[in-house]
Amino acid sequence: MQPQLIHSCFTATQTQAPLVQNITNFVAMNTAANVLLAAGCSPAMVWALEEAPEFVRLAQALTINIGTLSPEGLAGMLATAEVAHQHNIPWVFDPVAVGATSYRQQSCAQLLRFKPDIIRGNASEILALAGMSSQSKGADSGDTVESAKLAAEALTQHAKVVIVTGEIDWVTDGTQQWSVHHGVPMMEDVTALGCALTALLGGFVGANRDNFAAAAISALCYYGQAGEVAAQQAQGPGSFYVHFLDALHSLDADNVAKNAKVTSIKA
Numbered sequence: 001m002q003p004q005l006i007h008s009c010f011t012a013t014q015t016q017a018p019l020v021q022n023i024t025n026f027v028a029m030n031t032a033a034n035v036l037l038a039a040g041c042s043p044a045m046v047w048a049l050e051e052a053p054e055f056v057r058l059a060q061a062l063t064i065n066i067g068t069l070s071p072e073g074l075a076g077m078l079a080t081a082e083v084a085h086q087h088n089i090p091w092v093f094d095p096v097a098v099g100a101t102s103y104r105q106q107s108c109a110q111l112l113r114f115k116p117d118i119i120r121g122n123a124s125e126i127l128a129l130a131g132m133s134s135q136s137k138g139a140d141s142g143d144t145v146e147s148a149k150l151a152a153e154a155l156t157q158h159a160k161v162v163i164v165t166g167e168i169d170w171v172t173d174g175t176q177q178w179s180v181h182h183g184v185p186m187m188e189d190v191t192a193l194g195c196a197l198t199a200l201l202g203g204f205v206g207a208n209r210d211n212f213a214a215a216a217i218s219a220l221c222y223y224g225q226a227g228e229v230a231a232q233q234a235q236g237p238g239s240f241y242v243h244f245l246d247a248l249h250s251l252d253a254d255n256v257a258k259n260a261k262v263t264s265i266k267a
Contacts, residue, residue: 001178001217001264007257009208009218014040014253018060018206020199023047023077025067025096028195031241032063035196038248039222041203049076053083061206062091063198064116066098066107074107081114090205090212092118093159094198099128112158117212118205119155120163120198123148130154145170149177161212163201165194169220173213180217181261182224184231190241197223221260226251 019042024032029045036043046055049072056062062084064077084091093116095108108129119129123143127134130151135142145166152162156174164170169180187193201219208215226247234240 001214001260001262003257003260005211005214006218006221006260006262007253009204009211009215010222010253010256013204013207013215013218016060016207017042018203019044019058020061020063020202020206021046021052021056021059021080022063022065022199022202023052023073023080024063024065024094024195024199028065028067028192028199031190031192032196032199034245035248036199036203038245039200039203041200041206043199047073047076049079052076053079056080056083056089057087059089059206061202062089063094063202064091064111065094065096065195065198066104066111067094067096067195069104069107074110077107078110078114081111081116085114090117090202090209092116092120092198092201092205094195095119095121095125095129096195098125099134116159118161118163118201118216119159120165120201120216122194123164123166126155126162126164127151161216163216163220165197165220169224171213171216171220176213177265178213178217179263179265180220180224181263182221182228184227186231186234186237186240187227187244189237190244193244217262218256218260221262222248222251222256225256225259 033043204215204219229247230243
């Protein structure tokens with residue numbers, strides 16, 4: 001993917017400061033909001049059935065993360081996803097630990113009916129969401145990104161773009177594939193950074209609705225590079241988190257585009 005396109009997506013996101021509604025898990029709310037603020041976006045953590053479907057009409061994007069799933073929470077997710085789909089509001093789906101229980105599997109099947117624009121998960125989650133065998137360990141992946149590529153392709157029948165995150169991220173729109181080579185292992189040692197990436201993806205797709213694949217890849221490059229910058233200064237997970245937010249705040253379009261490590265592969 002051309003650096004100019006990444007530069008354009010990054011600039012559009014910061015210029016527009018999109019309002020992103022996040023129905024996310026309770027563990028991730030604070031981190032997701034902080035990440036969006038550091039990236040120049042506007043977070044809203046509105047999830048209740050009584051107001052979330054109405055609020056989403058104000059948002060430039062919606063993200064749904066099933067991490068702390070409950071019947072009450074699912075009702076809000078389904079109603080809000082339906083409104084987003086009806087009104088052409090981009091939404092990002094994070095099927096956390098979908099393979100862990102039948103309840104999660106059934107809930108995700110219901111949410112897929114409303115056609116998320118982006119699906120993001122680790123390899124085990126993508127395999128399980130596609131109905132394939134996986135080796136998940138709760139919310140952690142026991143599978144490789146390579147093993148989930150066919151599952152990601154299958155899921156493009158439900159979404160415009162599918163992302164498998166891991167040591168090397170994999171992105172597909174069903175026609176073309178990309179690998180994104182950014183990030184550091186310490187990102188796995190801070191809770192909710194994966195969930196916060198889903199929120200950030202919402203900001204990028206909300207500001208770049210004409211090219212969801214480019215928006216997703218730009219967000220992945222930006223996020224991974226922030227991790228790389230933070231790791232150079234961090235003494236451990238606690239200081240990493242602080243430096244990571246600072247890096248998100250300080251990185252600019254020129255550096256993100258210039259340093260992007262993306263490999264494009266034709267189907």
